[in-house]
Amino acid sequence: MMMHAAVGLWVLSAVIYVGSVALVNEANEFSFRLYRQFAAHADSKGENIVFCPICVSTALAALSVGAQGETHRQLFSGLGFNSSLLTQTDMDQAFQTFLQRANNPSQEDASNGTAVFVDNRFKLKLEFLQTLKQSYFTDVFNVDFTNATESADTINKYVEGKTNGKIDQLVENLDPNTVMYLISYIYYKGKWATQFDPELTEEDYFNVDENTKVKVLMMNLEDSFYTYRDNVLNATVLQLPFTSSYSMLLMLPDVMETLENAIGPHRVTKWLQWMKPRRLDVYIPKFSIKTSYNLNNVLSKMGMTDMFGERANLRGISEEQGLAVSKVVHQATLDVDEAGATAAVATGMDIELLGFVAPTPVLMFSRPFMVIIIERNMEEILFLGKIINPTI
Structure with missing residues:
Protein backbone atom coordinates (compact mmCIF):
# COMPACT_ATOMS: atom_id res chain seq x y z
CA MET A 1 0.00 0.00 0.00
CA LYS A 191 4.90 1.83 1.67
CA TRP A 192 2.95 -0.30 4.13
CA ALA A 193 4.96 -3.22 5.47
CA THR A 194 1.84 -5.32 4.82
CA GLN A 195 -0.10 -4.09 1.85
CA PHE A 196 -3.84 -3.81 1.44
CA ASP A 197 -5.51 -5.78 -1.35
CA PRO A 198 -7.32 -3.35 -3.70
CA GLU A 199 -9.81 -6.11 -4.52
CA LEU A 200 -11.11 -5.93 -0.94
CA THR A 201 -11.77 -2.18 -1.02
CA GLU A 202 -15.51 -1.52 -1.01
CA GLU A 203 -17.83 1.44 -0.61
CA ASP A 204 -19.12 1.89 2.92
CA TYR A 205 -20.37 4.61 5.25
CA PHE A 206 -18.30 6.84 7.53
CA ASN A 207 -20.15 8.42 10.46
CA VAL A 208 -19.03 12.05 10.60
CA ASP A 209 -21.36 12.69 13.55
CA GLU A 210 -24.68 11.44 14.92
CA ASN A 211 -26.58 13.01 12.05
CA THR A 212 -24.17 12.80 9.13
CA LYS A 213 -22.95 9.82 7.12
CA VAL A 214 -20.77 9.96 4.01
CA LYS A 215 -19.84 7.27 1.52
CA VAL A 216 -16.15 6.32 1.48
CA LEU A 217 -13.96 3.67 -0.08
CA MET A 218 -13.04 1.43 2.84
CA MET A 219 -9.83 -0.60 2.63
CA ASN A 220 -9.69 -3.96 4.38
CA LEU A 221 -6.91 -6.13 5.73
CA GLU A 222 -7.04 -9.15 8.04
CA ASP A 223 -3.67 -9.71 9.66
CA SER A 224 -1.72 -9.59 12.91
CA PHE A 225 -1.45 -5.97 14.09
CA TYR A 226 0.22 -4.34 17.06
CA THR A 227 -2.56 -2.69 19.03
CA TYR A 228 -3.34 -1.29 22.46
CA ARG A 229 -6.55 -0.48 24.29
CA ASP A 230 -6.13 2.60 26.47
CA ASN A 231 -8.81 2.06 29.13
CA VAL A 232 -8.10 5.43 30.74
CA LEU A 233 -8.90 7.34 27.56
CA ASN A 234 -11.27 4.70 26.21
CA ALA A 235 -9.42 4.61 22.91
CA THR A 236 -8.06 1.84 20.68
CA VAL A 237 -4.64 2.41 19.10
CA LEU A 238 -3.53 0.57 15.96
CA GLN A 239 0.00 0.61 14.53
CA LEU A 240 0.51 0.29 10.77
CA PRO A 241 4.26 0.10 10.08
CA PHE A 242 5.88 1.27 6.88
CA THR A 243 8.82 -0.57 5.37
CA SER A 244 11.04 2.16 6.84
CA SER A 245 11.48 3.09 10.52
CA TYR A 246 8.20 5.05 10.44
CA SER A 247 4.73 3.90 11.45
CA MET A 248 1.25 5.33 11.32
CA LEU A 249 -0.69 5.22 14.56
CA LEU A 250 -4.48 5.34 14.24
CA MET A 251 -6.41 6.22 17.40
CA LEU A 252 -10.13 5.45 17.60
CA PRO A 253 -11.63 6.98 20.77
CA ASP A 254 -15.06 6.48 22.27
CA VAL A 255 -15.11 10.25 22.92
CA MET A 256 -12.78 12.36 20.78
CA GLU A 257 -12.55 15.23 23.27
CA THR A 258 -11.28 12.89 25.99
CA LEU A 259 -8.42 11.72 23.76
CA GLU A 260 -7.54 15.21 22.51
CA ASN A 261 -7.35 16.71 25.99
CA ALA A 262 -5.07 14.00 27.40
CA ILE A 263 -2.84 12.87 24.54
CA GLY A 264 0.84 13.69 24.87
CA PRO A 265 4.30 12.26 24.16
CA HIS A 266 4.45 10.15 27.33
CA ARG A 267 1.15 8.48 26.49
CA VAL A 268 2.32 7.76 22.94
CA THR A 269 5.49 6.22 24.39
CA LYS A 270 3.33 4.04 26.64
CA TRP A 271 1.26 2.87 23.69
CA LEU A 272 4.33 1.86 21.71
CA GLN A 273 5.82 0.02 24.71
CA TRP A 274 2.65 -1.84 25.65
CA MET A 275 1.31 -2.77 22.23
CA LYS A 276 0.74 -6.48 21.66
CA PRO A 277 0.17 -8.38 18.41
CA ARG A 278 -3.42 -9.41 17.79
CA ARG A 279 -5.18 -10.76 14.75
CA LEU A 280 -7.75 -8.25 13.55
CA ASP A 281 -9.98 -7.60 10.58
CA VAL A 282 -9.20 -3.91 9.99
CA TYR A 283 -11.16 -1.40 7.89
CA ILE A 284 -9.66 2.03 7.10
CA PRO A 285 -11.02 4.66 4.72
CA LYS A 286 -8.99 5.88 1.78
CA PHE A 287 -8.54 9.62 1.92
CA SER A 288 -6.67 12.50 0.38
CA VAL A 336 -3.70 7.16 2.21
CA ASP A 337 -4.52 4.44 -0.31
CA GLU A 338 -3.76 0.80 -1.20
CA ALA A 339 -0.82 -0.81 -3.01
CA GLY A 340 -0.47 -0.38 -6.74
CA ALA A 341 0.51 -4.05 -7.18
CA THR A 342 -2.05 -6.83 -7.30
CA ALA A 343 -1.65 -9.53 -4.68
CA ALA A 344 -1.71 -13.18 -5.78
CA VAL A 345 -4.19 -15.38 -3.90
CA ALA A 346 -4.59 -19.21 -4.02
CA THR A 347 -7.47 -21.22 -2.58
CA GLY A 348 -7.17 -24.83 -1.41
CA MET A 349 -9.78 -27.11 0.10
CA ASP A 350 -8.81 -29.28 3.05
CA ILE A 351 -11.62 -31.48 4.37
CA GLU A 352 -11.33 -32.06 8.11
CA LEU A 353 -13.42 -32.16 11.26
CA LEU A 354 -13.28 -28.67 12.74
CA GLY A 355 -13.93 -27.42 16.19
CA PHE A 356 -15.54 -24.02 16.70
CA VAL A 357 -13.35 -21.19 15.44
CA ALA A 358 -14.13 -17.73 16.82
CA PRO A 359 -14.46 -15.01 14.17
CA THR A 360 -11.62 -12.52 13.85
CA PRO A 361 -12.43 -9.31 15.79
CA VAL A 362 -13.27 -6.37 13.55
CA LEU A 363 -11.71 -2.93 14.02
CA MET A 364 -13.45 -0.41 11.78
CA PHE A 365 -12.38 3.22 11.48
CA SER A 366 -15.82 4.39 10.41
CA ARG A 367 -16.00 7.45 12.68
CA PRO A 368 -13.61 10.31 13.48
CA PHE A 369 -10.11 9.20 14.49
CA MET A 370 -6.69 10.71 15.14
CA VAL A 371 -3.57 9.86 13.16
CA ILE A 372 0.14 10.17 13.89
CA ILE A 373 3.09 9.35 11.66
CA ILE A 374 5.99 8.64 13.98
CA GLU A 375 9.61 7.52 13.73
CA ARG A 376 9.68 4.43 15.92
CA ASN A 377 13.27 4.60 17.19
CA MET A 378 13.39 8.24 18.36
CA GLU A 379 9.59 8.58 18.61
CA GLU A 380 9.68 11.92 16.80
CA ILE A 381 6.33 12.94 15.33
CA LEU A 382 6.38 13.67 11.62
CA PHE A 383 2.66 14.21 11.00
CA LEU A 384 -0.28 14.72 13.33
CA GLY A 385 -3.95 15.07 12.56
CA LYS A 386 -7.59 14.19 12.98
CA ILE A 387 -9.84 12.79 10.29
CA ILE A 388 -13.38 14.01 10.83
CA ASN A 389 -14.61 13.55 7.26
CA PRO A 390 -12.42 11.61 4.77
CA THR A 391 -14.33 13.05 1.81
CA ILE A 392 -13.39 16.73 2.29
Whole structure:
Protein backbone atom coordinates (compact mmCIF):
# COMPACT_ATOMS: atom_id res chain seq x y z
CA MET A 1 0.00 0.00 0.00
CA MET A 2 1.34 3.36 -0.94
CA MET A 3 0.92 6.13 1.52
CA HIS A 4 1.88 9.64 0.63
CA ALA A 5 2.38 11.79 3.64
CA ALA A 6 2.89 15.14 2.11
CA VAL A 7 4.36 17.75 3.31
CA GLY A 8 4.53 21.04 4.89
CA LEU A 9 5.95 24.23 3.65
CA TRP A 10 5.77 27.43 5.48
CA VAL A 11 7.11 30.90 5.73
CA LEU A 12 7.89 29.58 9.15
CA SER A 13 7.46 25.97 9.99
CA ALA A 14 8.74 22.87 11.81
CA VAL A 15 9.56 20.82 15.19
CA ILE A 16 12.74 19.41 16.58
CA TYR A 17 14.78 16.30 16.81
CA VAL A 18 17.34 17.03 19.49
CA GLY A 19 19.91 14.50 20.55
CA SER A 20 18.42 13.34 23.85
CA VAL A 21 15.13 11.57 24.47
CA ALA A 22 14.12 14.29 26.94
CA LEU A 23 14.40 16.98 24.27
CA VAL A 24 12.51 14.85 21.76
CA ASN A 25 9.68 14.63 24.29
CA GLU A 26 9.70 18.40 24.71
CA ALA A 27 9.57 18.79 20.93
CA ASN A 28 6.64 16.40 20.80
CA GLU A 29 4.91 18.39 23.54
CA PHE A 30 5.05 21.32 21.12
CA SER A 31 3.33 19.10 18.54
CA PHE A 32 0.35 18.46 20.80
CA ARG A 33 0.12 22.06 22.01
CA LEU A 34 0.02 23.13 18.38
CA TYR A 35 -2.56 20.43 17.63
CA ARG A 36 -4.87 21.70 20.38
CA GLN A 37 -4.68 25.20 18.91
CA PHE A 38 -5.78 23.81 15.54
CA ALA A 39 -8.49 21.67 17.12
CA ALA A 40 -10.05 24.61 18.93
CA HIS A 41 -10.63 26.26 15.56
CA ALA A 42 -11.35 23.19 13.42
CA ASP A 43 -13.95 21.64 15.74
CA SER A 44 -16.28 24.59 15.33
CA LYS A 45 -16.21 24.11 11.55
CA GLY A 46 -16.08 20.33 11.32
CA GLU A 47 -12.71 20.41 9.55
CA ASN A 48 -10.01 17.78 9.29
CA ILE A 49 -6.63 18.54 10.85
CA VAL A 50 -3.40 17.58 9.12
CA PHE A 51 -0.09 19.27 9.80
CA CYS A 52 3.61 18.56 10.16
CA PRO A 53 4.87 19.79 13.54
CA ILE A 54 8.46 18.95 12.72
CA CYS A 55 8.30 21.26 9.74
CA VAL A 56 6.84 24.12 11.79
CA SER A 57 9.63 23.78 14.36
CA THR A 58 12.39 23.63 11.76
CA ALA A 59 11.43 27.01 10.35
CA LEU A 60 11.05 28.53 13.81
CA ALA A 61 14.46 27.16 14.79
CA ALA A 62 16.01 28.53 11.60
CA LEU A 63 14.48 31.92 12.37
CA SER A 64 15.85 31.76 15.91
CA VAL A 65 19.38 31.74 14.44
CA GLY A 66 18.82 35.40 13.60
CA ALA A 67 16.70 36.33 16.62
CA GLN A 68 18.00 38.10 19.70
CA GLY A 69 16.81 39.23 23.13
CA GLU A 70 13.16 38.70 24.03
CA THR A 71 12.26 37.58 20.51
CA HIS A 72 14.80 34.75 20.80
CA ARG A 73 13.58 33.81 24.26
CA GLN A 74 9.98 33.63 23.02
CA LEU A 75 10.94 31.36 20.13
CA PHE A 76 12.81 28.98 22.44
CA SER A 77 10.04 29.02 25.03
CA GLY A 78 7.33 28.59 22.39
CA LEU A 79 9.10 25.51 21.07
CA GLY A 80 9.23 24.12 24.61
CA PHE A 81 12.91 24.72 25.39
CA ASN A 82 14.67 26.58 28.18
CA SER A 83 17.21 29.03 26.76
CA SER A 84 19.20 28.86 30.00
CA LEU A 85 19.73 25.11 29.49
CA LEU A 86 19.90 24.88 25.70
CA THR A 87 22.06 27.14 23.55
CA GLN A 88 21.44 28.15 19.97
CA THR A 89 24.43 26.03 18.98
CA ASP A 90 22.82 23.00 20.66
CA MET A 91 19.65 23.67 18.69
CA ASP A 92 21.52 24.07 15.41
CA GLN A 93 23.48 20.84 15.91
CA ALA A 94 20.28 18.98 16.76
CA PHE A 95 18.61 20.09 13.54
CA GLN A 96 21.68 19.20 11.56
CA THR A 97 21.46 15.67 12.93
CA PHE A 98 17.73 15.46 12.25
CA LEU A 99 17.97 16.71 8.67
CA GLN A 100 20.86 14.36 7.90
CA ARG A 101 18.90 11.40 9.20
CA ALA A 102 15.61 12.43 7.57
CA ASN A 103 17.31 12.57 4.18
CA ASN A 104 18.87 9.12 4.62
CA PRO A 105 18.21 7.00 1.49
CA SER A 106 17.03 4.15 3.74
CA GLN A 107 13.93 6.21 4.61
CA GLU A 108 12.32 5.38 1.25
CA ASP A 109 11.14 8.39 -0.70
CA ALA A 110 11.79 11.27 1.70
CA SER A 111 13.32 14.72 1.65
CA ASN A 112 13.55 17.47 4.20
CA GLY A 113 15.19 20.86 4.14
CA THR A 114 14.93 24.64 4.21
CA ALA A 115 15.39 27.52 1.79
CA VAL A 116 15.60 31.29 1.92
CA PHE A 117 14.70 33.64 -0.88
CA VAL A 118 16.44 37.00 -0.43
CA ASP A 119 15.78 40.28 -2.20
CA ASN A 120 18.63 41.43 -4.44
CA ARG A 121 18.94 44.67 -2.46
CA PHE A 122 18.95 43.01 0.98
CA LYS A 123 22.18 41.80 2.59
CA LEU A 124 22.16 38.96 5.11
CA LYS A 125 24.76 38.69 7.86
CA LEU A 126 27.43 36.18 6.86
CA GLU A 127 27.24 34.31 10.20
CA PHE A 128 23.45 33.85 9.84
CA LEU A 129 23.84 32.53 6.29
CA GLN A 130 26.68 30.18 7.22
CA THR A 131 24.71 28.66 10.11
CA LEU A 132 21.66 28.09 7.93
CA LYS A 133 23.72 26.39 5.24
CA GLN A 134 25.71 24.26 7.66
CA SER A 135 23.03 23.20 10.16
CA TYR A 136 19.78 23.56 8.21
CA PHE A 137 21.12 22.65 4.73
CA THR A 138 19.49 25.81 3.44
CA ASP A 139 19.27 26.62 -0.26
CA VAL A 140 19.74 30.37 -0.84
CA PHE A 141 18.26 32.25 -3.79
CA ASN A 142 18.28 35.89 -4.80
CA VAL A 143 15.02 37.28 -6.16
CA ASP A 144 13.50 40.64 -7.00
CA PHE A 145 10.64 41.03 -4.53
CA THR A 146 9.56 44.27 -6.23
CA ASN A 147 8.20 41.90 -8.87
CA ALA A 148 5.78 40.10 -6.54
CA THR A 149 4.22 37.82 -9.17
CA GLU A 150 7.51 36.55 -10.52
CA SER A 151 8.96 36.06 -7.00
CA ALA A 152 5.90 34.11 -5.84
CA ASP A 153 6.13 31.93 -8.93
CA THR A 154 9.81 31.22 -8.25
CA ILE A 155 9.07 30.16 -4.66
CA ASN A 156 6.07 28.05 -5.65
CA LYS A 157 8.02 26.21 -8.35
CA TYR A 158 10.79 25.43 -5.86
CA VAL A 159 8.30 24.09 -3.32
CA GLU A 160 6.44 22.10 -5.94
CA GLY A 161 9.66 20.42 -7.00
CA LYS A 162 10.72 19.57 -3.44
CA THR A 163 7.32 18.04 -2.63
CA ASN A 164 6.80 16.13 -5.87
CA GLY A 165 3.93 18.40 -6.84
CA LYS A 166 2.00 17.98 -3.60
CA ILE A 167 2.31 21.63 -2.57
CA ASP A 168 2.17 23.89 -5.62
CA GLN A 169 0.69 27.16 -4.35
CA LEU A 170 2.34 27.94 -1.03
CA VAL A 171 2.60 31.64 -1.82
CA GLU A 172 -0.46 33.49 -3.07
CA ASN A 173 0.17 37.10 -2.08
CA LEU A 174 3.54 38.54 -1.14
CA ASP A 175 3.74 41.52 1.18
CA PRO A 176 5.17 44.43 -0.85
CA ASN A 177 7.75 45.01 1.88
CA THR A 178 9.09 41.43 1.74
CA VAL A 179 12.89 41.19 1.78
CA MET A 180 13.28 37.52 2.74
CA TYR A 181 11.11 34.41 2.57
CA LEU A 182 12.05 31.42 4.75
CA ILE A 183 10.73 27.96 3.92
CA SER A 184 10.87 24.57 5.60
CA TYR A 185 9.62 21.53 3.70
CA ILE A 186 9.15 17.80 4.22
CA TYR A 187 8.11 15.14 1.75
CA TYR A 188 7.54 11.54 2.82
CA LYS A 189 6.14 8.66 0.83
CA GLY A 190 5.94 5.34 2.60
CA LYS A 191 4.90 1.83 1.67
CA TRP A 192 2.95 -0.30 4.13
CA ALA A 193 4.96 -3.22 5.47
CA THR A 194 1.84 -5.32 4.82
CA GLN A 195 -0.10 -4.09 1.85
CA PHE A 196 -3.84 -3.81 1.44
CA ASP A 197 -5.51 -5.78 -1.35
CA PRO A 198 -7.32 -3.35 -3.70
CA GLU A 199 -9.81 -6.11 -4.52
CA LEU A 200 -11.11 -5.93 -0.94
CA THR A 201 -11.77 -2.18 -1.02
CA GLU A 202 -15.51 -1.52 -1.01
CA GLU A 203 -17.83 1.44 -0.61
CA ASP A 204 -19.12 1.89 2.92
CA TYR A 205 -20.37 4.61 5.25
CA PHE A 206 -18.30 6.84 7.53
CA ASN A 207 -20.15 8.42 10.46
CA VAL A 208 -19.03 12.05 10.60
CA ASP A 209 -21.36 12.69 13.55
CA GLU A 210 -24.68 11.44 14.92
CA ASN A 211 -26.58 13.01 12.05
CA THR A 212 -24.17 12.80 9.13
CA LYS A 213 -22.95 9.82 7.12
CA VAL A 214 -20.77 9.96 4.01
CA LYS A 215 -19.84 7.27 1.52
CA VAL A 216 -16.15 6.32 1.48
CA LEU A 217 -13.96 3.67 -0.08
CA MET A 218 -13.04 1.43 2.84
CA MET A 219 -9.83 -0.60 2.63
CA ASN A 220 -9.69 -3.96 4.38
CA LEU A 221 -6.91 -6.13 5.73
CA GLU A 222 -7.04 -9.15 8.04
CA ASP A 223 -3.67 -9.71 9.66
CA SER A 224 -1.72 -9.59 12.91
CA PHE A 225 -1.45 -5.97 14.09
CA TYR A 226 0.22 -4.34 17.06
CA THR A 227 -2.56 -2.69 19.03
CA TYR A 228 -3.34 -1.29 22.46
CA ARG A 229 -6.55 -0.48 24.29
CA ASP A 230 -6.13 2.60 26.47
CA ASN A 231 -8.81 2.06 29.13
CA VAL A 232 -8.10 5.43 30.74
CA LEU A 233 -8.90 7.34 27.56
CA ASN A 234 -11.27 4.70 26.21
CA ALA A 235 -9.42 4.61 22.91
CA THR A 236 -8.06 1.84 20.68
CA VAL A 237 -4.64 2.41 19.10
CA LEU A 238 -3.53 0.57 15.96
CA GLN A 239 0.00 0.61 14.53
CA LEU A 240 0.51 0.29 10.77
CA PRO A 241 4.26 0.10 10.08
CA PHE A 242 5.88 1.27 6.88
CA THR A 243 8.82 -0.57 5.37
CA SER A 244 11.04 2.16 6.84
CA SER A 245 11.48 3.09 10.52
CA TYR A 246 8.20 5.05 10.44
CA SER A 247 4.73 3.90 11.45
CA MET A 248 1.25 5.33 11.32
CA LEU A 249 -0.69 5.22 14.56
CA LEU A 250 -4.48 5.34 14.24
CA MET A 251 -6.41 6.22 17.40
CA LEU A 252 -10.13 5.45 17.60
CA PRO A 253 -11.63 6.98 20.77
CA ASP A 254 -15.06 6.48 22.27
CA VAL A 255 -15.11 10.25 22.92
CA MET A 256 -12.78 12.36 20.78
CA GLU A 257 -12.55 15.23 23.27
CA THR A 258 -11.28 12.89 25.99
CA LEU A 259 -8.42 11.72 23.76
CA GLU A 260 -7.54 15.21 22.51
CA ASN A 261 -7.35 16.71 25.99
CA ALA A 262 -5.07 14.00 27.40
CA ILE A 263 -2.84 12.87 24.54
CA GLY A 264 0.84 13.69 24.87
CA PRO A 265 4.30 12.26 24.16
CA HIS A 266 4.45 10.15 27.33
CA ARG A 267 1.15 8.48 26.49
CA VAL A 268 2.32 7.76 22.94
CA THR A 269 5.49 6.22 24.39
CA LYS A 270 3.33 4.04 26.64
CA TRP A 271 1.26 2.87 23.69
CA LEU A 272 4.33 1.86 21.71
CA GLN A 273 5.82 0.02 24.71
CA TRP A 274 2.65 -1.84 25.65
CA MET A 275 1.31 -2.77 22.23
CA LYS A 276 0.74 -6.48 21.66
CA PRO A 277 0.17 -8.38 18.41
CA ARG A 278 -3.42 -9.41 17.79
CA ARG A 279 -5.18 -10.76 14.75
CA LEU A 280 -7.75 -8.25 13.55
CA ASP A 281 -9.98 -7.60 10.58
CA VAL A 282 -9.20 -3.91 9.99
CA TYR A 283 -11.16 -1.40 7.89
CA ILE A 284 -9.66 2.03 7.10
CA PRO A 285 -11.02 4.66 4.72
CA LYS A 286 -8.99 5.88 1.78
CA PHE A 287 -8.54 9.62 1.92
CA SER A 288 -6.67 12.50 0.38
CA ILE A 289 -6.68 15.61 2.55
CA LYS A 290 -5.07 19.00 2.05
CA THR A 291 -4.96 21.72 4.69
CA SER A 292 -3.79 25.31 4.76
CA TYR A 293 -3.18 27.41 7.86
CA ASN A 294 -2.17 30.95 8.72
CA LEU A 295 -0.14 30.50 11.91
CA ASN A 296 0.18 34.12 13.03
CA ASN A 297 -2.56 33.95 15.66
CA VAL A 298 -1.70 30.38 16.66
CA LEU A 299 1.96 31.13 17.35
CA SER A 300 1.07 34.39 19.11
CA LYS A 301 -1.23 32.48 21.47
CA MET A 302 1.70 30.15 22.16
CA GLY A 303 3.79 33.10 23.34
CA MET A 304 5.69 33.95 20.14
CA THR A 305 4.37 37.49 19.73
CA ASP A 306 7.30 39.88 19.34
CA MET A 307 8.49 38.53 15.98
CA PHE A 308 5.31 39.85 14.32
CA GLY A 309 5.56 43.53 15.24
CA GLU A 310 7.68 46.51 16.08
CA ARG A 311 9.20 44.70 19.07
CA ALA A 312 10.80 42.08 16.77
CA ASN A 313 14.53 41.71 17.33
CA LEU A 314 15.94 39.95 14.27
CA ARG A 315 19.25 41.78 14.23
CA GLY A 316 21.12 38.51 13.79
CA ILE A 317 19.74 38.30 10.24
CA SER A 318 20.84 41.67 8.90
CA GLU A 319 22.14 45.08 9.91
CA GLU A 320 18.89 46.51 8.53
CA GLN A 321 16.54 47.81 11.22
CA GLY A 322 12.80 47.14 11.45
CA LEU A 323 12.76 43.47 10.39
CA ALA A 324 9.63 41.56 11.44
CA VAL A 325 7.71 38.48 10.34
CA SER A 326 4.60 39.47 8.37
CA LYS A 327 2.97 36.09 7.79
CA VAL A 328 3.47 32.44 8.75
CA VAL A 329 1.69 29.95 6.51
CA HIS A 330 1.58 26.19 6.62
CA GLN A 331 0.24 23.73 4.05
CA ALA A 332 0.15 19.97 4.33
CA THR A 333 -1.31 17.05 2.43
CA LEU A 334 -1.87 13.48 3.54
CA ASP A 335 -2.93 10.71 1.14
CA VAL A 336 -3.70 7.16 2.21
CA ASP A 337 -4.52 4.44 -0.31
CA GLU A 338 -3.76 0.80 -1.20
CA ALA A 339 -0.82 -0.81 -3.01
CA GLY A 340 -0.47 -0.38 -6.74
CA ALA A 341 0.51 -4.05 -7.18
CA THR A 342 -2.05 -6.83 -7.30
CA ALA A 343 -1.65 -9.53 -4.68
CA ALA A 344 -1.71 -13.18 -5.78
CA VAL A 345 -4.19 -15.38 -3.90
CA ALA A 346 -4.59 -19.21 -4.02
CA THR A 347 -7.47 -21.22 -2.58
CA GLY A 348 -7.17 -24.83 -1.41
CA MET A 349 -9.78 -27.11 0.10
CA ASP A 350 -8.81 -29.28 3.05
CA ILE A 351 -11.62 -31.48 4.37
CA GLU A 352 -11.33 -32.06 8.11
CA LEU A 353 -13.42 -32.16 11.26
CA LEU A 354 -13.28 -28.67 12.74
CA GLY A 355 -13.93 -27.42 16.19
CA PHE A 356 -15.54 -24.02 16.70
CA VAL A 357 -13.35 -21.19 15.44
CA ALA A 358 -14.13 -17.73 16.82
CA PRO A 359 -14.46 -15.01 14.17
CA THR A 360 -11.62 -12.52 13.85
CA PRO A 361 -12.43 -9.31 15.79
CA VAL A 362 -13.27 -6.37 13.55
CA LEU A 363 -11.71 -2.93 14.02
CA MET A 364 -13.45 -0.41 11.78
CA PHE A 365 -12.38 3.22 11.48
CA SER A 366 -15.82 4.39 10.41
CA ARG A 367 -16.00 7.45 12.68
CA PRO A 368 -13.61 10.31 13.48
CA PHE A 369 -10.11 9.20 14.49
CA MET A 370 -6.69 10.71 15.14
CA VAL A 371 -3.57 9.86 13.16
CA ILE A 372 0.14 10.17 13.89
CA ILE A 373 3.09 9.35 11.66
CA ILE A 374 5.99 8.64 13.98
CA GLU A 375 9.61 7.52 13.73
CA ARG A 376 9.68 4.43 15.92
CA ASN A 377 13.27 4.60 17.19
CA MET A 378 13.39 8.24 18.36
CA GLU A 379 9.59 8.58 18.61
CA GLU A 380 9.68 11.92 16.80
CA ILE A 381 6.33 12.94 15.33
CA LEU A 382 6.38 13.67 11.62
CA PHE A 383 2.66 14.21 11.00
CA LEU A 384 -0.28 14.72 13.33
CA GLY A 385 -3.95 15.07 12.56
CA LYS A 386 -7.59 14.19 12.98
CA ILE A 387 -9.84 12.79 10.29
CA ILE A 388 -13.38 14.01 10.83
CA ASN A 389 -14.61 13.55 7.26
CA PRO A 390 -12.42 11.61 4.77
CA THR A 391 -14.33 13.05 1.81
CA ILE A 392 -13.39 16.73 2.29
